Amino acid sequence: MTPHEFIAKWANSPIKERAGAQAHFLDLCRLLGEPEPADVDHTGLDYGFEVGATKTTGGNGFADVFKRGFFAWEYKGTRANLDDAFAQLQRYAVALDNPPLLIVSDIGTTIRIYTNWTNSVSKRYEIAILDLEDPVKRGWLKSALSAPEALRPAKTRQELTEEVASEFAVLAHSLRRRGHKPEEVAHFINRLVFCMFAEDVKLLPDGMFTRMLGHALDNPAEFETFARELFGAMTKGGRVGFERVKWFNGGLFDGDLVFPLTRDEIKIVHKAAGAYWGDVDPSILGTLFERGLDPDKRSQLGAHYTDREKIMMIIDPVIVEPLAAEWDEAKAEIAALMGKAAAIKGGAGTRAENQAQAALDRYLLRLANYRVLDPACGSGNFLYLALKALKDLEHRAQVEAEALGLPRRFPQIGPEVVHGIELNHYAAELARVSVWIGEIQWMLRNGFSATEDPVLKPLDNIECRDALTSWEPAGDVYQGHWVEAEWPAADAIIGNPPFLGGKLLRSQMGDAAVERLFTIYAGRVPAEADLVVYWLEKGLQALVVGKSHRVGFVTTNSVRAGANRRVMDKIADGPGIVAAWSDEPWTVEGAAVRVSLVVYGKPVGGQALQLDGHAATQINADLTSSAVDLTRAKRLAENGGVAWQGPVKIGSFEVDGQTARRWLKMPLNPNGRANADVLRPWMNGSDIVRRPRDLWIVDFHERTEGDAAPYEGPFEHVRLTVKPTRDTNRRDRRRSHWWLHGETVPSLKSLLDKVPRYIATPRVSRYRVFVWLPSSVLPDSRLVAITRDDDTSFGLLHSRHHELWSLRLGGWHGVGNDPQYTPSFGFETFPFPQGLTPAVLASDYSTDPRAVAVAEAAKRLNELRENWLNPADLVRREPEVVPGYPDRLIPSNEAAAEVLRTRTLTNLYNQRPAWLDHAHKALDAAVAAAYGWPADLTDDEVLTRLFALNQARAKA
Structure with missing residues (x-):
């Protein structure tokens, strides 16, 4: 045709x-x-x-x-x-x-x-x-x-959102430069955003807002009057000129806050109004606040942009899957009853149809009464997607029931089903507006008209308050005490609580707030835990007392290890973890981080456990699914007092090698002592996995100020570079003893004085590597020092067996998700072969053939590595300027220096040449023989056997 x-x-x-x-x-x-x-x-x-x-x-x-x-x-x-x-x-x-x-x-x-x-x-x-x-x-x-x-349109909703957000960021900066308060700027821009949205979805008369902007471009001085008249009409319903404006209500347009705009600023709004705002993602509100208004508030709000696919990884297992399973059961019942009604005429058929209608009504009532809580809701991204998910479930049930022959009704679920808690007043407003926009968008996209009279219902269910602590008055206003904050009962609790590491609580929140947390949650949350763990604990208690049925949070990925895991242990032992993603990329304050997503509560409706998107038979507290739960590993007394975190400086005590050598060559100080007493080579994790940087450190050890002062050069350096920062330190000792390291670790230094060398490993590193350091080298706090000087211990630690164990029991750090190693979990829980534990003197190893075999393999591995890192034809050894320190390794020429820059442990293990692989396999075989095990055990078999040894020795 x-x-x-x-x-x-x-x-x-x-x-x-x-x-x-x-x-x-x-x-x-x-x-x-x-x-x-x-x-x-x-x-x-x-x-x-x-x-x-x-x-x-x-x-x-x-x-x-x-x-x-x-x-x-x-x-x-x-x-x-x-x-x-x-x-x-x-x-x-x-x-x-x-x-x-x-x-x-x-x-x-x-x-x-x-x-x-x-x-x-x-x-x-x-x-x-x-x-x-x-x-x-x-x-x-x-x-x-x-x-x-x-x-398919080329532009995604996220791209459109980013585009219009960047436009308004320019306007926000312009308004702030004129001295307007950031929060008021946010409130004003939210009004503009909502007007553009309302215009495009036909809630405002045709093109009213854009026409208003056009008139204001002709005479910018009139913008303030025009906007105030429009906002006033939207507050209660009314007219702008001859045109009727709906009653919007909801609090967004209360008050007469309007800023005068310049012609250039009006042009920005006019250009933005040209986009189709019906498609803009509601998360734009949080994006605008963070990127354009007050960057300092971003960490407080947690209102960063996160794509919906990530958020649905929480919402699906917490809300959608259990409720969808309930609908499957209800739908099967309805289908059977409607089939009976069709087959039987008369009263029996009518009764069957009525029973089917009752089954549908029960499910729809279940949805209408369902409540979702986000106790750290920020700008409301989780809440509006949770609302959308519930409305989708209701809609599907209505359509599928209609297909079975039951009449359809208008959607009943609205914003009243979501509850939020947010500390910041304007973030709470953002959340309300996000939910309003999400509700209206859903109605229009599914063929329904938006509700009216008013368009925006008050959302008092999104509260502005602290989610963790609450002031309980007693008597007059000056009396009372702090108590744990109550959360409203909710079927589901979801959200993205603030990410703040345990070590940063005081500096970010203040001593008073932190002490309140520690007091109120004593015995439930360890003091050193990350802030997000308090939300995990409160979610757990909500499950225990029956105020909720399912909880899902985005957490720091360090929640799997250390002090954080004590609450995870309670979750795994109690209601259980039903879904988790152990390590996911996320965005916080514009920066890429790694997170863990945790969903807990008893499985319902035959819901299968899921870990990292795959079915699992169990999920352990460290978010693994192996049959052996290594989170139950215990510290072993035989390993105590051997592995140490290096001293914590708290200040710029380190100096370059040139300065250190100048001090070392100085004449004796007024006390008759040389500066060598208080100067040591210093290394951190970077020096281990890359090339040593030739840094030294001033270490007065436990000397008094009077005993430290005669070391004139080093003391003056510390007084000028360290004291100013220590004068403002929160801890009394660090202020008053400013010339000493923040944590001096005297026990470690005492042990180092007794050995010529020790084993060191970075606390955070892509590869778990161990190296020998001379005992004169002081390890930084980013190193773990193991105070053994025998090759057998070195080999046992560098074996596959210990690597598997430490990786599973350690945490993860940074966007690179590098594994962490700690003395407590990485070392003290590890079951060494019987007779080769740290409790055994190295001298006793000489008669044990197992120890000899491991030592020989370890020495060979270390020798090969050192030859590659520092080839004899590329370096020369030069004694230090004074005795008592290791020789310096100097490139033999410029060409050698260029080659040596690439000779690092990280590059070596990235390449993993055949000789290195063979050396490690020989070491692993010797260590397996020391345990009396086959060399070809799988990873899970090795961990199972190690765990059994740990448990047996812990009970002994």
Whole structure:
């Protein structure tokens, strides 16, 4: 069929929808050279006419034409209202698996194609029947039938959101430069944003806000008057000129806050108004606040932009999956009852239908009464997606029940089902507006009108207060005490609590707030735990007392280790973890971090456990699924007092090698002593895994100020560079003893004095590497020092067995997600081979063939590594300027220096050459023999055996 023939046959055709729809579509197939439904799918389930079960509202299907994964198509008679047809199709899209295109047309004049991708902006293609001779417009139709991706808008909702956010960031900075308060700027811009949204979704009269901006561009001085008049009308409902404005309410437009804008500022708003705000993600509100208004508030709000796929990783297992399982059961009951009603006439059939209706009503009431709490809601991203998920569940139930023959009702679920707690007043407002926009968007996208009178319901269920502590007054206003904050009862608790490491609590929150936390949560949350752990604990208690049924939080990925895991242990032992992602990329304050997502509560409806997206039989407290739960490993007395974290400086005590050598060569000090007493080579993790930087450190050890002062050069350096920062330190000892390291670790130094060398490993490193350091080298706090000088201990620590153990019991750090090593969990829990434990003197190893074999393999590994790191032809050894220190390794020339810069342990283990691999395998075999085990055990078998040894020795 040619375009001319099609137009001649169908243009302005008087044929009714029912009579002409299928013939019209078949002619389009012939026109476009596309196969007809019967040629492709003889069942008609994936491509056919009248797809969907009988609707009680009339008609024979959810769509007149349907092609799964392509489109759903609704026909109407010539010149019918296509907006109504589109709304009808939207309401049934969920029953058709939400096809990417929704198409409506009348028989004789118009075809409209609406895009329906979840995360793309909306686009409408309109084709007049009389224009079908245009090859471009025919191409749109052909793509709809065969290649819908060609019609997908290039811009995602996130990209649109980022785009308009950047526009408003410019406006926000401009207003702040004029001296306006950041919070008031945020409030004002939220009003502008909502006006643009309301205009585009037809809640404000056609183009009213844009027209207002246009008039203000002619005379900027009038903007303030125009905006105040509009906001006032939106507050209570009223008129702007002759045009009626709906009653919006909700608190957003209370008060008369309006800022005068310059012509350039009005241009920014006018340009932004040109975007289609109906597609803008509600998370723009938090984005605007953070990026454009007050960056210092970002960590307080936690209102950063996070894409919906990440948030749904929490919402799905916490809310959607359990409620969907309940609907599956209810739907099966309804189907059985409706089948009975159809088979039995009379009173019995009516009773069966009534019972089916009652089953549907029970489920819908369950959804209406369901409550979700985000106790750290920020700008409301989790809340609005939770609301959307609940409305989707209600909508699907209504549509699927209608397919079974029950009547459909208007959606009942609204913003009242979500509750939030947020400390910052303006962030709480952001959350309310996000939820309002999300609610309106959902209604319109699913073919329903937005609620009115008022448009915005008050959302007192999003509270502005502290989620952890609360002041309980007693007597007059000056009396009372701090208590644990109460959370409202909620079926589900979700959210992204603030990320603040345990060591940063005091500096970020202040001593008083931290002491309140420690007192109120004593015995429940360790004092050194990250802040997010307090939310985990409160979620656990809500489950225990029956105030909630399922909890899901985004947490720091360090929650799997250290003090944080004590609460995770209680969760795993109690209600249990039902879903988790152990290590996911996330964004906090614009920076990439790694997080763990944890969902806990008893499984319901046969819900399977999931770990990192895969089915699991169990999930341990460290977010692993192995049969052996290594979180139960105990510290062993035989390992105590051997592994130490290096001293904590708290100040710039370190100096470069040139300065140190100048001090070393100085004459004796007034006390008759050399500076060598208080100067030591110094190394941290970077010096281990890269190249040593030739840094030294001033260490007065435990000397008094009077005994330290005579060491003139080092003391003056510390007085000038360290004392100013220590004068403001929160800890009394660090202020008063400013010349000493913050943590001096005298026990470690005493042990180092007794050995010529010791074993060191970085606390955080991509690879778990161990090295020998001379005892004169002081380790930084980022190193763990093991005070053994025998090759056997070195080999046992560098074995695969210890590496597997320490990786599982350590934490993870930074965006690189590098493993951490600690004396307590990495070393003190490790079960060394019997007879080769740290409690055994190294001298006793000489007669043990197992120890000798391990030592020889360890020495060979270390020798090969050192030869690669510092080849004899590229370095020369030079004695230090005074005795008592290790020789310096100096590049033999510039070319050698260039090569040596690449010779690092990190690069070596990145490459892992064959000789290194063989050396490690030989060491592993010797260590396996020392245990009396085969060398080819799997990782899980090694860990299982080590765990059994740990448990047996812990009980001994």
